[in-house]
Amino acid sequence: MNEFNLIRNYFETSSYQRRDVKVGIGDxxxxxQIPDGQYLATTTDTLLESVHFLEGSAPNAIAHKSLAVNLSDLAAMGAEPAWINLSLSIPSADELWLSEFSNKIRELTEYFSIQLIGGDTVKGDLAITITAQGFVPPDSILTRSSAKPGDWIFVTGTLGDAAAGLDVLLGKLDVHDLTHKNALVNRHYYPTPRVLAGQTLRRLASSCIDISDGLLQDMQHVLNASSVGAVLNLDQLPISKALGKSIPHLEQALEYACTGGDDYELLFTVPEVHRVSVESAMASYNIPCTCIGQVTGAQGKLELRLNDEAYALSGKQSTGFQHF
Amino acid sequence: MNEFNLIRNYFETSSYQRRDVKVGIGDxxxxxQIPDGQYLATTTDTLLESVHFLEGSAPNAIAHKSLAVNLSDLAAMGAEPAWINLSLSIPSADELWLSEFSNKIRELTEYFSIQLIGGDTVKGDLAITITAQGFVPPDSILTRSSAKPGDWIFVTGTLGDAAAGLDVLLGKLDVHDLTHKNALVNRHYYPTPRVLAGQTLRRLASSCIDISDGLLQDMQHVLNASSVGAVLNLDQLPISKALGKSIPHLEQALEYACTGGDDYELLFTVPEVHRVSVESAMASYNIPCTCIGQVTGAQGKLELRLNDEAYALSGKQSTGFQHF
Structure with missing residues (x-):
């Protein structure tokens, strides 16, 4: 089978169709077409087998994560997703694999009303690169660089679940309760990009980032980009029931919540004047969010507190995911 | 060295800067921002070591080709390139390699007035995925699907050089003249995307494609997409002096010109009414182009002629590059 048939068979119709796509896959x-007066948001992420997902992961989980990490990046900018390009490197034209992978892509494009508009298929080690594009109004871009001292620090959802789920799969964490175990593992396999939350935060949040490398590492990116500091109250970190019940020691749960990667929750800062609006808006969409600290003027400095006392993590992974 | 320093060191400033980039690398x-009234053109291509470039190729050649193939795709749509995203998978953070690679990216972004706006760096086998974005006026999109019977078929530049250059490097083709040898090898390493030609063909050409998989295979794509046929006069194929002088047998030279990949010339069709305009416009920009045949109504059928006689290629590679 040559590349062209491969693409035609699995991907040409593997997408929701949008009216703003004038020429799609095949040229x-x-x-x-970008809506009048909107800016374009573009992000690219590559996922490699054994680095970003476990060898032998289900094709639908790989498809889900590849798309979710990119939509999460758009969400962190407050952008509305529109189109994706998919570059797929696969060892062979495995029809079952391609069918499951492309079915999940189709399902997600329908869910998010986005269209697969192009890509490339090459023969090589399994790797997926997705470029996602979306729109954002010029006055509503959420960056990492505008947090101000005094702003409140929030996160969506719960933290540490995906990392705990990975440890369950790797046999490093033993969870007896099957419901909790599945909940954690599913957070690893099927992260939820906070697309609606990102758009809701437009004009309300002063900065925003998605948590892909762990809370502390991503918080530090905001501090560096904004030239501010932060105090995080670890006792306020949102810990899921699944994680809290599965981890006997508080310190280990905090370790997951602080340094575990792949949660794809949004970490954002909110000026006092917008705090109530943010909490109301998020509540009206049923998006859980929690205030976990406050921005300070101590440039680049990240202080951790537990029950109002200074706290230091003791774990090995305290710096988050290292790419090299 | 972690990913963030890697990106910061080599790529954050590794680009021409454009005023229409509101947030660049680092978020x-x-x-x-797209210019008012223009459409967005987007293309993605992945290049793998040992598949799309020889193992041990110079970093600057890899950078050149990775960018050129994408700009060539934009050119084939008549688009003006604007921004690129770069996803780089490398086995290690080799500083010399990264320096050479990023220097070439910077040089080319300056040459083409485009900006590197983002990307990703992962640890893995050497692979480069570039997504290129550009603009095209709504009434000037060049597709593969609008060729009409009677249209003239043109190509830019010369054909077969890159494939012959590759064979020189692989020891399959012996070229004694050093000037010719270097010319062929350089066409392999440093293809020239026909960016200006693509924009010049707006509103004049009826269809356009870039020749990446070989003339015959790419011609067939146009025929299939446009539901037409074609007659190609092989005696009219533009053969460079380097190729013509290096290949003793005409048939072998034609084989390279018909099936050799990676030339990245434009193959386009022109209605009779625009033929003179195309030839004048291309001449005014010093872009060589040659009429090599004519579109017919014989749906999907590609006829080859040599000196007005039917001709069939005898080589093994007569179907062009096979991806799987």
């Missing part, structure tokens, strides 16, 4: 480039 | 996504 040298896709041609699309 | 969750790039934010850019």
């Amino acid at each position: 040298d480039a896709a041609i699309t | 969750d996504a790039a934010i850019t």
Whole structure:
């Protein structure tokens, strides 16, 4: 089977169809139309087998994560996702694998009303690169660099579940309760990009980032980009029932919540004047969010507190995911 | 060295800077502004070591080709390139390699006035995925699907050089003249995307594609997409002096010109009414182009002629590059 049939069979119709796509898959480039007065948001992420997902992961989980990490990046900018490009490197044209993978892509494009507009298929070690594009109004871009001293620090959802789920799969963490175990493992396999939350935070949050490398590492990115500091109250960190019940020691649960990667929750800062609006808006969409600290003027400095006392993590992974 | 320092050191400043980039490298996504009334063109290509370039190729050649193939796709749509995203998978953070690679990216972004707006760096086998974005006026999109019977078939530049250059490197083709040898090898390593030609063909060409998989295979894509046929006069194929002088047998030279991949010339069709305009416009920009045949109504059928006689290629590679 050559590349062209491969693409045609699995991906040409593997997508929700949008009216703003003028030329889709099958030509040298896709041609699309941005709404008047909107800016374009673009992000790219590559996922490699054994680095970003476990060898032998289900094709639908790989598809889900590849798309979710990119939509999460758009969400962190407050952008509305529109189109994706998919570059797929696979060892062979395995029809079952391609069918499951492309079915999940189709399902997610329908769920998020986005269109697969192009890509590339090459023969090589399993790797997926997705480029996601979306729109954002010029006055509503959420960056990492505008947090101000005094702003409140929030996160969506719960923290540490995906990392705990990975440890369950790796046999490093033993969880007896099957419901909790499945909940953690599913957070690892099927992260939920906070697309609606990101758009809700437009004009309300002063900065935003998605938590992919762990709370502390991603918080530090915001501090560095904004030239501010932060105090995080670890007792306020949102810990899921699944994680809390599965981990006997508080310190280990905090370790997961602080340094565990792949949660894809949003970490954002909110000026006092917008705090109530943010909490109301998020509540009206049923998006859980929790205030976990406050921005300070101590440039680059991240202070951790537990029950109002200074606290230091003792775990080995305290710096988060290292790419090299 | 972690990913963030790696990106910061080599790529954050590794680009021409454009005023339409509102948020560049360093946030969750790039934010850019499309000119009013223009459509967005987007294309993605992945290059793997040992598949798309020889193992041990110079970093600057890899950078050049990775960018050129994407700009060539934009050119084939008549688009003006604007921004690129780069996803780089490398086995280790080799500083010399990264320095050479990023220097070439910077040089080319300056040459083409495009900006590197984001990307990803992962640890893995050497692979480069670039997503290129550009603009095209709504009434000027060049697709593969609008060729009409009677249209003239043109190509830019010369054909077969890159494939012959590759064979020189692989020891399959012996070229004694050093000037010719270097010319062929350089066409393999440093293809020239026909960016200006693509924009010049707007509103003049009826269809356009870039030749990446070989003339015959890419011609067939146009025929299939446009539901037409074609007659190609092989005696009219533009053969460079380097290729013509290096290949003793005409048939072998034609084989390279018909099936050799990686030339990245444009193959386009022109209605009779625009033929003179195309030839004048291309001449005014010093872009060589040659009429090599004519579109017919014989749906999907590609006829080859040599000196007005039917001709069949005898080589093994007569179907062009096979991806799987």
